[in-house]
Amino acid sequence: xxxxxxxxxxxxxxxxxxxxxxxxxxxxxxxxxxxxxxxxxxxxxxxxxxxxxxxxxxxxxxxxxxxxxxxxxxxxxxxxxxxxxxxxxxxxxxxxxxxxxxxxxxxxxxxxxxxxxxxxxxxxxxxxxxxxxxxxxxxxxxxxxxxxxxxxxxxxxxxxxxxxxxxxxxxxxxxxxxxxxxxxxxxxxxxxxxxxxxxxxxxxxxxxxxxxxxxxxxxxxxxxxxxxxxxxxxxxxxxx
Amino acid sequence: xxxxxxxxxxxxxxxxxxxxxxxxxxxxxxxxxxxxxxxxxxxxxxxxxxxxxxxxxxxxxxxxxxxxxxxxxxxxxxxxxxxxxxxxxxxxxxxxxxxxxxxxxxxxxxxxxxxxxxxxxxxxxxxxxxxxxxxxxxxxxxxxxxxxxxxxxxxxxxxxxxxxxxxxxxxxxxxxxxxxxxxxxxxxxxxx
Numbered sequence: 001x002x003x004x005x006x007x008x009x010x011x012x013x014x015x016x017x018x019x020x021x022x023x024x025x026x027x028x029x030x031x032x033x034x035x036x037x038x039x040x041x042x043x044x045x046x047x048x049x050x051x052x053x054x055x056x057x058x059x060x061x062x063x064x065x066x067x068x069x070x071x072x073x074x075x076x077x078x079x080x081x082x083x084x085x086x087x088x089x090x091x092x093x094x095x096x097x098x099x100x101x102x103x104x105x106x107x108x109x110x111x112x113x114x115x116x117x118x119x120x121x122x123x124x125x126x127x128x129x130x131x132x133x134x135x136x137x138x139x140x141x142x143x144x145x146x147x148x149x150x151x152x153x154x155x156x157x158x159x160x161x162x163x164x165x166x167x168x169x170x171x172x173x174x175x176x177x178x179x180x181x182x183x184x185x186x187x188x189x190x191x192x193x194x195x196x197x198x199x200x201x202x203x204x205x206x207x208x209x210x211x212x213x214x215x216x217x218x219x220x221x222x223x224x225x226x227x228x229x230x231x232x233x234x235x236x237x238x239x240x
Numbered sequence: 241x242x243x244x245x246x247x248x249x250x251x252x253x254x255x256x257x258x259x260x261x262x263x264x265x266x267x268x269x270x271x272x273x274x275x276x277x278x279x280x281x282x283x284x285x286x287x288x289x290x291x292x293x294x295x296x297x298x299x300x301x302x303x304x305x306x307x308x309x310x311x312x313x314x315x316x317x318x319x320x321x322x323x324x325x326x327x328x329x330x331x332x333x334x335x336x337x338x339x340x341x342x343x344x345x346x347x348x349x350x351x352x353x354x355x356x357x358x359x360x361x362x363x364x365x366x367x368x369x370x371x372x373x374x375x376x377x378x379x380x381x382x383x384x385x386x387x388x389x390x391x392x393x394x395x396x397x398x399x400x401x402x403x404x405x406x407x408x409x410x411x412x413x414x415x416x417x418x419x420x421x422x423x424x425x426x427x428x429x430x431x432x
Contacts, residue, residue, distance in 0.1 A: 187373070201401075207368070212362050216351075224366065225363070
């Protein structure tokens with residue numbers, strides 16, 4: 001069973017002549033352990049798709065299932081709980097709270113969910129350690145580099161064993177090395193059983209994914225097929 | 241790619257045998273560009289003829305011959321490194337030509353042609369990225385080669401996206417009349 005499933009999801013803004021179809025007839029399944037990239041230009045509906053998948057926005061029609069449960073049949077409270085416990089978001093601008101240290105930012109979702117401060121802190125330090133940020137735990141966001149801030153944001157998205165990661169242009173303004181580090185991190189989370197969806201307009205980031213879905217004008221127009229092993233490149237690679 | 245200069249580079253470390261040069265060339269370029277022995281020896285012969293390398297005197301021909309770089313060879317290598325690679329003439333890119341041709345064929349959905357290529361290139365990039373993820377972290381030379389390939393393919397995607405965007409805008413905004421085409425374009429065409 002897919003961890004995330006979108007069935008004929010559409011989102012329309014405005015009415016009559018002003019009607020805009022942000023996304024239309026989207027079918028998408030994301031299994032545990034897989035990293036999916038949604039690629040498309042600005043205005044193609046990528047971010048809308050992600051916010052609908054994460055229950056931050058309601059589709060106009062269609063249904064979203066997380067772990068087999070329909071979001072459309074859930075109460076407001078159930079959805080809020082789902083967002084705290086199951087879904088982790090990574091945004092382009094990191095969205096860290098400036099007045100909290102790295103570890104406090106990371107543990108925030110747990111504390112909001114009623115976990116004791118002590119337990120949350122231990123869990124936060126463990127995730128930071130896993131992402132190579134143990135030394136930065138006590139630092140404030142403005143004392144961290146862009147790459148470190150995004151890694152803290154990923155730690156916050158992963159804490160508490162959440163198993164659906166949704167990332168919107170997660171490498172944002174980061175340089176190539178840091179963008180790559182972010183993707184490696186998401187990929188390694190997937191190897192541990194997380195399902196991740198990354199929306200991006202950058203092919204280099206998308207190419208880290210198991211599958212790439214192409215979005216144009218709110219519709220899925222194409223998908224990659226699973227690539228053959230990289231060995232084939234060395235056999236037929238570019239000639240001198 | 242300049243096999244000639246790559247061999248000079250390898251010889252600048254110390255004298256080497258032909259088969260050794262072939263092996264080192266492949267290792268140092270991440271095994272991405274296979275080189276056959278014949279190519280190595282033909283190049284070495286030419287380098288020797290031009291005085292850029294010399295071989296052990298009195299030694300037998302073929303694989304047993306050891307080559308060393310000469311002072312002229314070292315100078316040539318240094319000059320090559322410091323000479324910008326000529327990128328002034330746009331390459332005759334088949335994809336660009338294909339899209340330009342597609343524009344004029346009635347009934348062809350150009351955006352579909354673009355997407356077909358976009359998917360193909362992204363699938364290739366996925367394979368290169370996998371290679372970098374699997375092996376690039378242990379072999380940084382391989383990571384260099386893979387990055388070069390990824391950036392090249394990425395530029396193809398960017399071009400496809402730009403064309404796609406232009407076609408979309410074209411539908412809503414009229415093109416300038418041909419009289420408005422700047423003179424520079426004609427000059428560029430002449431230069432090509």
